[in-house]
Amino acid sequence: MKPKAKRSPSQLEACWKEKDLISGRVSDAMVVIMRTNGCCWAKTGGCSMCGYRTASLTQVTEDDLNRQIDEALSRYEGEPFVKFYTSGSFLDENEIPATVRERIFKEFSGCERILFESRPEFVTSEVLVTIPKNATIALGLESSDPEILDVSINKGFTPEDSRRAGILIGEHGLMVRTYLILKPLFLTESAAMDDTVRSALFADGFSDEISINPLNIQRGTLAERLWRAGEARSPWIWSLIEVLRRLSGNVGARLMSSPSGGGTARGVHNCGKCDGDALDAVERFSFSQNINDLEVSCGCIGAWQTYIEAERILGTASDLDRGFDNDLALGCEKDGRI
Ligand code: SF4
Ligand SMILES: [Zn+2]
Incomplete structure (x- = not known):
């Protein structure tokens, strides 16, 4: 090697x-x-x-x-x-x-x-007065739920810490971009969508922009370990689109998403055939904020709905695709899609 x-x-x-x-x-x-x-x-x-x-x-x-x-x-x-x-x-x-x-x-x-x-603990008035007014400070809030932030993400700070930092940044005349994660570990698609919507409403109070990052499986992480064991799946692109739809018109901040690893087994993905179109729709919406730009269709929307229902019935956030069609999931890896 x-x-x-x-x-x-x-x-x-x-x-x-x-x-x-x-x-x-x-x-x-x-x-x-x-x-x-x-x-x-x-x-x-x-x-x-x-x-x-x-x-x-x-x-x-x-x-x-x-x-x-x-x-x-x-x-x-x-x-x-x-x-x-x-x-x-x-x-x-x-x-x-x-x-x-x-x-x-x-x-x-x-x-x-x-x-x-920056993490919020480094956001202080002493530092903020040294920063030019054309600056935007991005905060990785991830979730407004303290338990999710602690157990699923192990973030090491609370939602209140981010809120304090966001308000302070605004008071110094600077802009705030808040990052939220869609579908951290142990959450089903449905719980993940609800969490991101709630988190965006929380972040809207101190954010100029809210950027939604669907879970992307990175190497050497706990997320990767669970993903390899079939116990985690990055969200469907339909879930991301649904979250943007639910939030559109209900927050003052600009909504955006530029997913890493989109369309791969490690990143946010649908059936494989519509991934490009669905991600293009998300990108168009991120620029336009026009809900009509989220219009995209594919037969796999039914599979997504069934997936959500199956998670509910089985009470699990494990990767159900993997359970039902292991060859397909591993095939993605062989295809170099991860
Ligand atoms: S996401 Fe990574 S870089 Fe950001 S606070 Fe957590 S460990 Fe640090
Ligand atoms: Zn599809």
Whole structure:
């Protein structure tokens, strides 16, 4: 077997271009994934679905981070929106020291919008006054249910912690994007949809945008272990569409979803034939907020309804597809769909 290439701490993990919105206008965006010393919470075990523990390094210096910024600048083509992710918290000084943060803000001061993510414990007034007003801070609330946050996700903070952080960010004139997970471990499709709807209504009180992330099975996680054992399944795309439908018109925040691993066995998926169309519909809706853009049809919608009913009767959140057609599920892996 070929040995794995060593990842350099002075190189970005990834950098790509995509579209996003600025004040309702579709704009070019650059996404920068930085290599840092990693999420403090991941080091103590981390969230059940998060594979970032394996993505983090341990000895990333300030010099390394500055070289990563140089690399980001060399890729930058004037996109008005730049997003910085660190596989952790941008506001954690152990990942991004204040001096590096300041440099990023200075270098990208011409952007209309800049976005980064943080756990709520790093969101303080002392830090917020140092952040430019074009910034959006993303909060990984995941669920507004304290028990789900604790037992299914092992998030290490409470919904109230996120609310406090969100309100404080708003008071400092900055925007909030809240991430919610659809179908964390141990929840059926039906319970997962209800949870995400409730969570979005909770987040709406302090969020400008709500982004729904369907469970994506990442390597080296508890979620992967249960998934391999047939005890977890990423949600159907129909469930995601249903959640967006239920929320449309009922929240002030912009609703969006850009699923990782969509259409694969590890990510949100339907029957395989309609996945592309269904995911396109979600993307169109994320930009337009027009519920009509969620219109898409396929015969497997009946299978989804039956699946929900079967989960209810059997009282289980295990992967029923796997139980009934093991060859099909394993075939996905052979096909390279995971
Ligand atoms: S999901 Fe976020 S908070 Fe949880 S372990 Fe991963 S990076 Fe850390
Ligand atoms: Zn289908």
